[in-house]
Amino acid sequence: MVAQDFTVDLDKPLVFQVGHLGEQYEEWVHQPIVSKEGPRFFESDFWEFLTRTVWWAIPVIWLPVVCYSISISFRMGQKIPQIGLLVVSGIFVWTLLEYSLHRFLFHIKTKSYWGNTMHYLLHGCHHKHPMDGLRLVFPPAATAILLVPFWNLLKHLTTPSTTPALFGGGLLGYVMYDVTHYYLHHGQPSKEVTKNLKKYHLNHHFRIQDKGFGITSALWDRVFGTLPQSKAAEKTR
Template sequence: MPGRTLPTFTLAEVESHNSDKSCFVTLGRNVYDVTDFLDSHPGGADLVLEYAGKDITAILKDESSHAHSDAAYEVLSDSLVGFLVSSPTTTNSNSSNSKPNNTNANGNSKPPILEDGLEAVQDANGNWVHPRTGMSCEEDLTKDTDIASDYKTHKFLDLSRPLFPQVWFGNFSKEFYLDQVHRPRHYKAGASAPLFGNFLEPLTKTPWWVIPIVWLPPVGYGLYLASKGFSSPLGEVGCFVLGLFFWTIAEYGLHRFLFHLDYYLPDNRIGITLHFTLHGIHHYLPMDRYRLVMPPVLFAALAAPFWKLAHAVFFWDWHIATAVYCGGIFGYICYDLTHYFLHHQNLPLWWKQLKKYHLEHHFLDYENGFGVTSPFWDKVFGTEIKPKDKRV
């Protein structure tokens, strides 16, 4: 569902979906279609239908009568179909991923304190959002950006015009650029914002399925050549697994120290434009499905030094070095596909937490959470996105 622009509903439209054929519920401004969940609800479909077309904030929070686990909220997140149109009659109840009601006895707003010590701020609609990303929850990543209003407000990039020349000629300071590029925007559904706006444009877009098509055959051929140097298949398998392990370290290192060079960037347009082209555009437009996986030409440039490195480390045996290298390339394939699916697919239960973790890297804390296929190295090096006691 992320990856397309979600529609808006009036309260009357939501209330009309009040049967077992079509059952909508709301949680704050979020609208969920829970029709498919009716038969799976532990308490039976009737308990859900009792709230069909209604807001379920109160019953979800009433633990004494009907406690709900985190799994219930995960089911809801997969059922999001749109947002309630703001109106005087629209409820301002908060979802589990939305701002808390932080008011004192006099009705004055008290900003919630985020886990990184920063205070939340209020956006134009009065919602509490993270001061560095301007977002409060992962659903915000799929809300359409008002292009004209965004450009008028921030004076950064106009999404209706080619982005590359705007970055190159923008004369942005590094501080301003980093602040803006980490405030995610969302272009119109099913399309990519123009990068060059000319004949180079198709070369900037890579569908996810290109990755296995391009890289699996070389991996297979490399393993075939390497197999001639092993007396037992187990030896090659061991080297392949070793390569997979090395990839997990490379994945973390590249993401943290190259893609997020950020504050070590030179404060000039060359450094800023290179940063935007390599990874900044992904944080600026994180749900752009055609600029999410790495273009083959770019990865070939990054992979070439690793070929030399593998054969330098395992200099005594070409076959071992090749098997290890193939394991690393296969790890990259898994990484890019995982990255795409975390952004654009409903995933099995055991991956939902990983999806939540990675999307928090985009809307909450881009200075932590560098592991994509696993948070393992984040835990080792102290860059894990911690569970939040207070959520925006």
């Protein structure tokens, strides 16, 4: 893909190239390269290392934090039924956050050099190389940074004893999301529910990329009218 006399060289680190595509970046990034071997992002081995994460690191790192957060609410006097409700509420809040981030941030349209560069790092790389197994989950270092404002927001909106369990529920929702996302790309579902979810998500990648923003479910796509049409419905139009 050439834009303004610039060609992306896939054999060289990509991050600081894609910004030069300008207005053509949107078209380029949504032409997927289906290969399990991902591209190199940076010349620096250190920064390159930070962009690669094995899927199992997500539950290994964050599930202990989930359990610890929930235990704080328990030690502060919250009963098991209330804690269960808080955790479920946290997961529910995460599903809305998952949808909102994917629709309004991950799919923002950019054309400036730094806009394209940041979008590629955040989500564009996933659409360009959807089967890159080491860039399907969010790097833990970045997650840790984002958890700080999430905790502070909850702390100002809820009580001291409910904040940790609600936070733990939200973080559990994130863990469920990230491992589900990995499975939808690399797993081989045998049950109807997971088969349909995989088909739904891959439809977002390879067919209708401006709809179907839910990963763990289509709930908010239904609520906000971004449910993609079936192929049969499209043919009757």
